[in-house]
Amino acid sequence: MNNALVTGASGAIGTEISHMLASKGFRLYLHYNTNLTAVKSLQNELKKKYEVPVFIVCADLSKAGGSEVLWNQIQSPLDVFVYNCGSAHFGLLTDFTEKSITETMQLNLLSAISLTKAIVPDMIQKKSGKIIMISSVWGEVGAACETVYSAAKGGLNTFVKALSKELAPSHIQVNGISPGVISTPMMDQFTEEEKRHLADDIPAGRFGEPREVAHAVEFLMSEKADYISGHILSINGSWFT
Template identity: 50%
Template structure:
């Protein structure tokens, strides 16, 4: 029986790597994106042709209050075997410099929309008593970061969401976990200069940033039967940074 997975933020660096791993595992994929249509279309075509799976592209802005409902409408009543909550963006700056609009969008993107989307897809999963959910969070949700205070706050909220939801869904046979990356070599690091990136790498015990594939490997594991007794966990993928 073919398995079906939803990946939000599929067009980004980590999202594309996750989709590649899931396609290798035989999942058909619902590929969500917001603005990078070209990357989503390219990813869809490549995965379909390489792995002979079915793919479907879903566009929605999850920083908008109606974004989660739009994704849910595209899913319809289909039961998902896996959900990867990967959409996100950072904000670097002082708390006092953030506007109310920026704050609302960050909370909507990282907290409200993942909650709403998960709530909407759960009934079909619960009826089947099967499935797994993985949220891509952040090291800053564990330790906090100066000049990324709101981002840290929302990622910490995701960790609480994962732990609480795992307890609620365990009797229904659904597992919920998170992968918490440190610094990853993706476009999210584009706001850092080469010198700043080198300084970050020097501060990481393993001496380098993570590759998107290394985050995707952790997701693939948590969605697999090899993790059948693992739920409510935050799996840190950070090279020993801030341990």
């Protein structure tokens, strides 16, 4: 049985990715930080529906050392690793505290690097593996009032491209997915009018759905994508193309 780790599994996108992996018979490690109720519910649902082993792992990946705490809870070499963590602080750069800058960079970039560093030796040994980083459209084009988040996700995109070259001789594919606006609880901070205006700015005329991000993960982790590596797949309805 193949093993997969999904970070941020309790969120809307992480939940869809976890369902997709469980439907394919993966033994799953579901990472969470604060939402234990949601991840336990997901664990029970996946076990019942797909009859696969599902384990919960907890770590604060916005803190230095969080990736080590997480990795110490994993019992098996991984076949698929999906880094699906992201949180942005909104505001002018001059309003950011050093703490918020550090935590944003740690969660969105540094922990992804540290955790990957721990995971890849097993993949190299068996000469196979799929690593998929969930990035953001702002990592491609940048966003005012989300400068630090944009910088972190831009760094994540470059990490994907660089690491793909390093791991290609070991038959390991490293790719990223760059979602635009996705219908998740994160959008609840906006009014219905604000969301309508935002959807009007997107050529496709709507927000993306979490399952559409999971579909992209499904493709990139499949053998159909064995010759695709170092790619950032945009999912944004032609927004910022």
